[in-house]
Amino acid sequence: MAQRERPLSPFLHYRWQYTNTLSILHRITGVLLSLGFFVLVYWLAAAAGGPQRYADAVALLGSLPLQLVLFGVVFAFCYHLLNGVRHLFFDMGRGFELATARKSARFTSIGAVVLALVVWFVLRGSLGGIA
Amino acid sequence: MSLRSPLGRVLGLGSARGGSSHWYTQRVTAVALVLLTLWLVVSLASLAGASYQQVTGWLRWPLNSALALLLVVVGAWHAVLGLQVVVEDYVADKGTRVVVLTAIKFGFVVAAVVGVLAVLRIAFGVAA
Numbered sequence: 660m661a662q663r664e665r666p667l668s669p670f671l672h673y674r675w676q677y678t679n680t681l682s683i684l685h686r687i688t689g690v691l692l693s694l695g696f697f698v699l700v701y702w703l704a705a706a707a708g709g710p711q712r713y714a715d716a717v718a719l720l721g722s723l724p725l726q727l728v729l730f731g732v733v734f735a736f737c738y739h740l741l742n743g744v745r746h747l748f749f750d751m752g753r754g755f756e757l758a759t760a761r762k763s764a765r766f767t768s769i770g771a772v773v774l775a776l777v778v779w780f781v782l783r784g785s786l787g788g789i790a
Numbered sequence: 791m792s793l794r795s796p797l798g799r800v801l802g803l804g805s806a807r808g809g810s811s812h813w814y815t816q817r818v819t820a821v822a823l824v825l826l827t828l829w830l831v832v833s834l835a836s837l838a839g840a841s842y843q844q845v846t847g848w849l850r851w852p853l854n855s856a857l858a859l860l861l862v863v864v865g866a867w868h869a870v871l872g873l874q875v876v877v878e879d880y881v882a883d884k885g886t887r888v889v890v891l892t893a894i895k896f897g898f899v900v901a902a903v904v905g906v907l908a909v910l911r912i913a914f915g916v917a918a
Contacts, residue, residue, distance in 0.1 A: 686876055693869040696898070700862065700905040706849065707908035707916075710842045736827065743820055750817060778831060784838025 681764055685742050688735035695732035733779050738771035812871060819868040826861040846912050855913035862905035866898040 698720075705716030719725060745763050748754045754763055792799070833854070837845055848854055873894050881887040 686872075689869075689872045690876065693873055693898075696865050696869055697901055699865070700901045700908070703849075703858070703862070703905050703908040703912075706842075706845055707911040713842050713845070740824065740827065744824065747817065747820065781835045782831065782838070785834040785840065 691735035734775040737774040866902035
């Protein structure tokens with residue numbers, strides 16, 4: 660039987676829909692959070708290393724480049740959290756209706772930005788920023 | 791004729807690569823991380839502007855030590871499972887894929903062990 664030539668990467672050929680963006684953002688934020696994990700471990704290790712190490716770490720995390728990274732991690736966390744819960748509902752077979760899926764997509768995208776700003780504002784004092 | 795081995799069929803393991811347990815573990819760790827990260831955010835919020843002694847004192851409390859340990863272990867686990875899917879989807883060359891996946895696992899195991907030791911060190915009061 661002749662094998663038909665099939666595309667190996669169908670996701671590159673579909674027309675754009677909001678679902679594509681949300682899905683790839685879930686992966687991108689997941690990768691970002693994986694890097695954020697190393698920041699968490701660094702913070703714990705610094706705390707275990709004594710007051711001087713901890714003060715140095717807080718100063719480093721408070722520097723502008725690291726603050727930008729931390730804001731990225733906070734946004735990634737908020738998006739991955741909300742969209743992750745959305746996916747857990749999908750896994751249970753719920754929320755696939757077009758109207759529902761669109762509504763939850765909007766909630767996830769707008770909610771992530773709002774939540775990120777709230778979390779950033781609340782955590783500024785403990786993520787190396789000015790208390 | 792099926793190419794599956796009788797043992798594989800009896801155990802119901804599909805392609806013998808444990809795909810369903812990977813999928814399921816990813817979800818269980820996800821649910822655990824919803825709770826653990828919310829605990830972290832609330833804790834960090836309460837520690838805003840805290841001194842070094844206040845931070846270690848917070849981490850020394852048994853429930854906080856336990857949740858911090860779980861966050862480190864479950865977080866690393868979830869990250870490895872998630873990154874694995876991403877690598878498997880986008881790295882076509884099988885040799886490169888194995889190298890990258892192994893490097894990711896090594897990196898996260900080292901980080902997780904460092905994190906666990908750090909929490910234990912504070913919990914048992916070795917650090918000031």
